[in-house]
Amino acid sequence: MGKIKDAILLLLVLLSLGQTYCLWFGFPPLEKTEEIPSRLLQLAGEMPPVHYFLLPSSLVLYDSAGEPFYLERCTRQACNFWQEINPVLLEILRRESSPLAVSRKEVPAEPRNTITLEFSPPYPLEIELNSDHRLYFSAAQKIQIDQDSNSVYLFTSEDEIYYISYPAWVGEQLSEIIRPCYEENIAVAATYLQGPLMPLSDFKIDQVDEEEAQSEPGEEEEPFLVAEGNILVPQQALCLPDLIIGREEVNKEELLESIFWDESLARRIEERDGAVFFTDGEKSIRFYEQGGFEFVAPLLEKNSANISPASAILKGAEYISFYGGLPDNTFLEQLELTEEGYRLTWQVYYSGLPLKSKQPALEVLVNEGGLSRYKRNLFLPVSEISSSQQLVNYGEALHRALQIFLEQHRSAVNLSAGKLVLNNIYLGYYLKNQDFEGEIQVPPAWVVEIGDNFKVYLHARTLDLLGTEISS
Numbered sequence: 001m002g003k004i005k006d007a008i009l010l011l012l013v014l015l016s017l018g019q020t021y022c023l024w025f026g027f028p029p030l031e032k033t034e035e036i037p038s039r040l041l042q043l044a045g046e047m048p049p050v051h052y053f054l055l056p057s058s059l060v061l062y063d064s065a066g067e068p069f070y071l072e073r074c075t076r077q078a079c080n081f082w083q084e085i086n087p088v089l090l091e092i093l094r095r096e097s098s099p100l101a102v103s104r105k106e107v108p109a110e111p112r113n114t115i116t117l118e119f120s121p122p123y124p125l126e127i128e129l130n131s132d133h134r135l136y137f138s139a140a141q142k143i144q145i146d147q148d149s150n151s152v153y154l155f156t157s158e159d160e161i162y163y164i165s166y167p168a169w170v171g172e173q174l175s176e177i178i179r180p181c182y183e184e185n186i187a188v189a190a191t192y193l194q195g196p197l198m199p200l201s202d203f204k205i206d207q208v209d210e211e212e213a214q215s216e217p218g219e220e221e222e223p224f225l226v227a228e229g230n231i232l233v234p235q236q237a238l239c240l241p242d243l244i245i246g247r248e249e250v251n252k253e254e255l256l257e258s259i260f261w262d263e264s265l266a267r268r269i270e271e272r273d274g275a276v277f278f279t280d281g282e283k284s285i286r287f288y289e290q291g292g293f294e295f296v297a298p299l300l301e302k303n304s305a306n307i308s309p310a311s312a313i314l315k316g317a318e319y320i321s322f323y324g325g326l327p328d329n330t331f332l333e334q335l336e337l338t339e340e341g342y343r344l345t346w347q348v349y350y351s352g353l354p355l356k357s358k359q360p361a362l363e364v365l366v367n368e369g370g371l372s373r374y375k376r377n378l379f380l381p382v383s384e385i386s387s388s389q390q391l392v393n394y395g396e397a398l399h400r401a402l403q404i405f406l407e408q409h410r411s412a413v414n415l416s417a418g419k420l421v422l423n424n425i426y427l428g429y430y431l432k433n434q435d436f437e438g439e440i441q442v443p444p445a446w447v448v449e450i451g452d453n454f455k456v457y458l459h460a461r462t463l464d465l466l467g468t469e470i471s472s
Contacts, residue, residue: 341367
C-alpha cells in the first residue's frame with residue numbers, strides 16, 4: 001500500500017513540474033512543428049506567388065535596331081509587363097527537359113528584338129516551376145529572350161549559361177505582350193517619370209567646376225564619381241508630389257493568437273519606453289509604442305543556416321503572410337546570408353518610388369529551424385499633395401552628394417586613386433522623422449549610393465540633407 005502511495009505522490013510531483021514548465025515556457029514553438037496549425041491558417045493572409053513580390057531589378061526591351069527601351073522597376077507598367085511575360089517564360093522552361101549549356105561567347109553580343117531581365121536577389125526558379133520538373137539550375141541572375149532566334153539564354157547564380165529554344169507559337173505570344181509597350185510608348189514614359197530614361201554610362205563628375213579644377217603643383221586632385229552598372233536617370237525636368245504617410249495599424253490580438261498556442265501562458269511586460277512585451281520563454285514579441293513590432297525566437301538563432309536561397313525566400317514570404325500579411329506594392333529588396341541564416345528585407349513602393357526610412361519596412365531572419373527574427377515597421381502612403389515646383393536635376397544632386405561624402409569621409413578616402421564609384425542614383429521618398437503620431441508629409445528625395453556602403457538622401461527640390469546611411 002505504501003508503494004502505491006509513493007507512486008501516486010511521484011506522479012503528482014511530475015505533473016506539477018510539467019504544468020510549471022508549461023506556465024513558464026509554453027508549448028513547443030510554431031517553428032518546430034512540421035505542419036501549420038489549422039487555426040493559424042485561418043488567421044494567416046494568403047501568400048502571393050513569388051513573381052508578385054520578386055521583380056526584375058532591370059527590365060530592358062531592345063527593338064529591331066538594337067535601340068533600348070527601359071521599364072523602370074516597380075512601376076505599374078513594369079509590374080504588369082512582368083506578370084504577363086512570367087507565365088510564358090515559365091512555360092518555356094517547363095517544356096525543355098535538357099537545356100544546352102553554352103559559353104558566354106555564344107550569346108549574341110548586340111541584342112536586337114530582345115528582352116533582357118536581370119534579378120537581384122536571384123529569381124528562384126525551383127519554386128516557380130513544378131516540383132517534379134528536373135532542374136539544371138536553381139536560380140536565375142539574368143534571362144535574355146532573343147525573339148529573332150526563338151531562344152532563351154538563362155544566366156544562373158552559379159555563373160553558368162543555358163540555351164533553351166521555344167516554338168514559333170510561343171514567340172507569337174511574346175510579341176503580343178511586347179507590342180503594346182512600343183505602341184503606347186510606356187517603356188520610356190513610366191508613371192512618375194513623365195519622360196524618357198537614359199543610362200548613366202561613362203559618366204564622370206568632379207566635386208569642383210572645371211574652371212576651378214586646375215590644381216597647383218603638389219596639390220592633391222579632387223576625387224570624382226564614376227558611374228558603374230546600368231544606372232538610369234530621367235532626361236528631362238520632373239515634378240513629383242509630396243506624400244502623406246501614415247503608420248500601419250497592427251492587429252495585436254491576431255498576432256498574439258497566431259504566435260502563442262495559448263495567449264494566457266505568455267507573460268506581459270510593460271517597458272519604460274512604452275513598448276509592451278509578451279514572452280513564453282522560448283519566443284517573444286515586442287509591440288512598440290509608436291507602431292510596429294519585433295518578433296524573436298532566440299533558440300532558433302542557433303540553428304544551421306544550411307538552406308537554399310529559394311527556400312529562404314519561400315519561408316520568409318510565408319512567415320510574413322502568417323504574421324501581418326504582405327502589403328500591396330511591397331517587394332523583396334535584399335537577400336543576405338549571415339551566420340544565423342538568411343536575412344531578407346522588403347521595400348514599400350509608391351508609383352515606382354521606394355518609401356525609405358532608417359529601418360527596412362520588413363525584415364526577417366530565417367534558417368533551418370524556421371523564423372528566428374522578424375521586424376515590421378511599415379509606413380504606408382495615404383494620399384499625395386501635388387506640387388508645380390520642379391525637382392533639381394540628377395547632376396546637381398550628384399555634386400551635392402559627393403560634397404557631403406567628402407565632408408564626412410575625406411580622411412578615409414584614398415585621394416591618390418581619385419575615383420569614387422557611383423553605384424546608383426534614383427528618386428524616392430525618405431522619412432526623416434519617424435517619431436510622429438497620425439500622419440506626416442514627406443517630400444521626394446534623391447537617393448545617391450556611393451561605394452559599397454554609403455547612401456545620401458537629399459531633398460529633391462532644395463538638395464537639403466535629409467540623412468545619410470552607412471551599411472556594414
